[in-house]
Structure formats: structure tokens, C-alpha cells
Amino acid sequence: MRPFRTIWTTEDRFVEVIDQRKLPHEFEVVKLVSYKDAERAIKNMTVRGAPLIGATAAYGIYLAVREMIENQLDGSFIDQAFQELRASRPTAVNLFWALDKMRNSLDESSDFLSTSWEEAARIVEEDIEICRMIGVHGLPIIEKIAEKKNNEPVQILTHCNAGMLGCIEWGTVTSPIYQAHSKGIKVHVWVDETRPRNQGSNLTAYELTKHGIPHTLIVDNAGGHLMQHGMVDLVLVGTDRTTREGDVANKIGTYLKALAAKDNNIPFYVALPSTTLDMSIRNGLTEIPIEERDQNEVKYITGKRSDGQLGSVLICPETTSASNYGFDVTPSRFVTALITERGVCNANESGILSLFPEFQLT
Ligand code: MRU
Numbered sequence: 001m002r003p004f005r006t007i008w009t010t011e012d013r014f015v016e017v018i019d020q021r022k023l024p025h026e027f028e029v030v031k032l033v034s035y036k037d038a039e040r041a042i043k044n045m046t047v048r049g050a051p052l053i054g055a056t057a058a059y060g061i062y063l064a065v066r067e068m069i070e071n072q073l074d075g076s077f078i079d080q081a082f083q084e085l086r087a088s089r090p091t092a093v094n095l096f097w098a099l100d101k102m103r104n105s106l107d108e109s110s111d112f113l114s115t116s117w118e119e120a121a122r123i124v125e126e127d128i129e130i131c132r133m134i135g136v137h138g139l140p141i142i143e144k145i146a147e148k149k150n151n152e153p154v155q156i157l158t159h160c161n162a163g164m165l166g167c168i169e170w171g172t173v174t175s176p177i178y179q180a181h182s183k184g185i186k187v188h189v190w191v192d193e194t195r196p197r198n199q200g201s202n203l204t205a206y207e208l209t210k211h212g213i214p215h216t217l218i219v220d221n222a223g224g225h226l227m228q229h230g231m232v233d234l235v236l237v238g239t240d241r242t243t244r245e246g247d248v249a250n251k252i253g254t255y256l257k258a259l260a261a262k263d264n265n266i267p268f269y270v271a272l273p274s275t276t277l278d279m280s281i282r283n284g285l286t287e288i289p290i291e292e293r294d295q296n297e298v299k300y301i302t303g304k305r306s307d308g309q310l311g312s313v314l315i316c317p318e319t320t321s322a323s324n325y326g327f328d329v330t331p332s333r334f335v336t337a338l339i340t341e342r343g344v345c346n347a348n349e350s351g352i353l354s355l356f357p358e359f360q361l362t
Contacts, residue, residue, distance in 0.1 A: 005168050006047070007055050007124065013066075013117070015059045017047050020165060024206035025304045032056075035064035035081040042088040042095070045197065049166020050240045050276050051127045054094030057085045058120035061102040065116045078106070090289040091249055091327045092240040093278045098123055124168050130273045131170035133341035138176025138236075138271060139183070141344070145233045146185045153186035153214065155233045157223055160194045160251035161203035162238025162271060172238045172271035174207065176339065181213055189215040190226060194251060196297040196324060220253050224260035235261045235268045239276050244359075246332030246347030247284025248272075252325050258334035267336040270347070274340055277352065279359045284329035291326035298322035 007017050015032040021044070022028050030046055032038050038060030041047050047056045064081030067073070086099055102119055109115035145154045156177060163171035170178065180187050189208055194200035201217050208215040218226070226232050235257055241249040248254070248270050261268040281287035299322050300312040316322070335347035345351035353360055 005124075006052050006165055007059065007168060009059075009121075015056075015063065017041060017056065018165070019046050020048060020203060021046055021302075022310065023165070023202055024209075025310055032059065032063060034067055035060040035085065038063060039084050039088050042085070048197075048199070049161060050092035050094040050238070051131070051167040051172075051273060052165070053089060053092050054098035054275065055120070055124050055127060055168060057088070057095050058098040058102050058123045060085050061099065061106075062113075062116040062120045065106075065112045069113060078112075089291060091291045092276070094240075094273075094275050097275050127167055127273065127275070128169045130275065130341040131164075131167050131172055131175050134172050134271050134273065134339055135170060135175030135179040137341070137343050138269070138339040139179045141234070141267075141269065141339070142176055142180040142185060142187065143183075146180070149186075149233070151186065153188040154180070155188055155190065155231055157190040157192070157226065157232045157235045157257065158204065159192040159200065159220075159223075159235075159237050159254050159257055161199035161207075162250075163204055163207045165203045165207055166199075166238065167273075171207070172273060173236050174204075174211075175271070176236070177213060178211055181211065187213060189213060190223065190232060191215050191217050192220050192223060192253065192257070193217060194253065195220055196293075196301075198301075199251065223257050227260050227264040227266055232261075232264075232266055235266060237268075237270055239270050239272055240327060241278050241284075241288050242270070242272055242276055242338070242347075243281045243284045243287065243332075244277075244279045244349050244352065245282045245284075246335060246338065246349070246352065247282075247288070248330045248332070248335055248347070249284055249288045249290070249327050250330065252328050255328040255330045255334075258330040262334050268330075268334055270330075270335055270338050272338045272340050274342070274356055277356070277359070279352075282349075284331065288327075288329055290328070293324045293326050295322040295324055298324050 019028040162173035332347040342355040
């Protein structure tokens with residue numbers, strides 16, 4: 001049976017991933033046999049989501065080492081692979097974290113092939129455990145709300161996909177939701193469709209369906225209205241990079257949800273694997289690079305046509321130009337708390353350091 005992870009290795013020691021661009025309509029697996037394949041998969045969003053981008057890049061380095069050995073190339077080939085993978089997407093910091101981890105382990109090794117294979121596998125296993133623990137620490141937040149709801153479902157609004165598809169298993173946002181559901185707590189998720197790539201409608205709705213979690217798809221602009229009418233108990237989103245002072249970069253549109261949540265006194269939580277912390281920067285607005293993507297992602301919508309084939313349609317005049325910022329930054333003052341693998345903390349430096357003292361500046 002095929003393991004239901006988002007990335008796995010094959011018997012011939014290559015790497016496979018799900019082609020997420022085709023979900024939810026087609027489940028297609030893509031084999032990565034070179035670092036260029038890994039780079040392409042990250043760039044064109046065959047894989048996406050901060051932790052999965054990191055894991056794919058880590059295996060990209062393993063593949064580069066293998067290519068170097070098999071083709072008797074010199075070490076500059078590996079350096080080139082590091083450089084190109086680093087440039088594949090700019091915002092999610094897990095990419096750089098994973099590549100630094102791979103570099104450090106290679107620097108200390110004389111057996112590059114087994115070191116890179118083992119280190120990439122460790123990154124994958126670590127992510128699974130981190131996500132499971134985010135669920136353990138996030139669950140009491142949902143339980144507490146459930147106690148006051150008289151057997152009515154806890155209403156959770158989420159943006160983008162911070163589910164298992166963005167990670168390896170569990171997901172970050174979905175981990176507490178899945179764990180609450182397993183405990184018999186009633187939950188219902190409002191899923192923002194998340195234009196332009198529709199990770200909400202294509203991916204979050206898909207995995208919630210697979211897990212049997214009640215959910216409803218909404219257009220990106222509906223959240224504020226739902227919040228004003230008491231239809232949301234908490235907002236729970238993921239992150240691609242969180243600064244030392246708790247500013248949170250996440251998929252474009254997250255900030256507007258945070259503003260609406262604040263205005264309506266609704267808790268706004270961020271599920272945060274420590275691998276997404278960037279403790280080298282403080283101010284998210286000025287220091288986090290925001291990815292700008294191809295305008296055609298805005299001008300066209302992709303989906304399943306009535307003839308059953310996947311296809312794209314143009315939704316504006318051909319000559320209209322579009323801007324496509326991939327992420328925005330929610331300042332820490334709008335974040336109720338961060339849910340991490342070590343517990344829940346305030347979105348500020350002292351909160352983060354209370355759980356992660358190893359990041360204390362000396
Ligand atoms: O552009 P994407 O699909 O890579 O953006 C993903 C997100 O914004 C996720 O919410 C974030 O990476 C957290 S994934 C656990």
C-alpha cells in the first residue's frame with residue numbers, strides 16, 4: 001500500500017511526491033530523480049507549504065549528492081544545487097532551515113551519500129513529530145471552547161492549506177482539529193478558498209473530506225461577515241515565517257482575517273513549528289521577503305471542466321495586468337498566541353524564548 005505521506009522514498013532510493021497542482025481532481029505521483037526535479041517541484045508548486053518545501057529541498061540535496069557520485073562530478077555540483085534550491089521560493093524559512101541542516105551534516109561527514117539520505121529522513125520524521133505535538137498543545141484550546149458550546153460544533157476559520165499536504169503528516173493547523181475530531185469533539189471548519197492558487201478549496205477541503213471533518217468552503221471575503229455574526233469561534237492559520245518578535249508571514253489575505261478577528265474579539269491563533277521561526281529578524285513587515293508570482297495565477301482559474309478534464313479559464317480582459325503577492329505579514333499585536341510543538345506562547349520575543357530558550361542571544 002502507498003504510504004499516505006506527502007513525500008516518501010522508493011525502493012530504488014529515489015523520492016516521490018503528490019502532484020498537488022492536480023488535487024482534488026486527480027491523485028498523481030511525481031518521481032524526483034535529480035535535484036533539478038526537486039527544485040522544479042518547489043518552484044511550480046507540485047509541492048508547497050513551508051515544512052514540505054523544506055523536506056523536498058533536503059531530499060533535493062540527497063539527489064544532488066547521488067548525481068555527483070554517479071556522474072563523477074566534483075563538489076561544485078553540490079554547491080550549485082544548494083544555491084538553486086535556496087532560490088526556489090523566498091518566503092517560507094523552512095527551506096533555508098532544511099538546507100542549512102543538510103550543509104552542516106555534509107560538512108561533518110566523509111560519506112556524503114548516506115549522510116544526506118539519513119539527514120533528509122530525519123527532517124521528515126522530525127516534522128511529523130512536531131506537527132503531532134502542535135496538535136497535542138492546540139487541542140485544549142478547542143476543548144475549552146467546546147465546553148461552552150452546549151454540544152454545538154466549534155467553528156474554526158482557516159486560510160490557505162496548513163494541513164498535512166503542506167507538511168508530511170498531521171499538518172499544523174489541522175493537527176489540533178484532527179485530534180479534537182478523534183476525541184469526539186464537534187468541529188466545523190470554514191475554509192477560505194484562498195485565491196489565487198485556491199489551496200483552501202483544492203487542498204484543505206480535500207484533506208478535511210478525507211478525514212471526515214465537517215467543513216464549508218467560503219470565498220476569501222466572507223470571513224469578516226461570518227465573524228460579525230458570531231459564526232466563528234476561532235481563527236487558526238499556519239505560517240511561512242515568524243520573526244523573533246512574533247510577526248507572522250502567511251498566505252496573502254491572512255492579515256485581513258486577523259483584522260476582522262480583532263474587531264470582533266475572536267481569538268486568532270497561529271500554528272507554528274519551530275522550524276518556521278526566523279530568530280535572525282525582528283520586523284516582519286520590513287524584513288520578510290514577500291514572494292511575487294506570475295500574474296497568470298490571478299488572471300486564470302484552473303479547475304475541472306464539464307468534460308472532466310483539468311483546464312484553465314481567463315477571468316479578466318486579456319490585456320489587464322494583475323499583481324500577485326503570495327504572502328502578507330500579520331503584526332504580532334493581532335496574534336492571540338502561537339501554538340508550537342513545545343506549548344502555547346505569546347507572540348513576542350519573551351513568549352518564544354520561554355519555550356525555546358536556545359534562541360536566547362548571548
Ligand atoms: O504558497 P504556499 O501554498 O506554499 O503557501 C502555504 C501557506 O501559506 C501555509 O499556510 C504555510 O506554509 C503553512 S503550511 C503548514
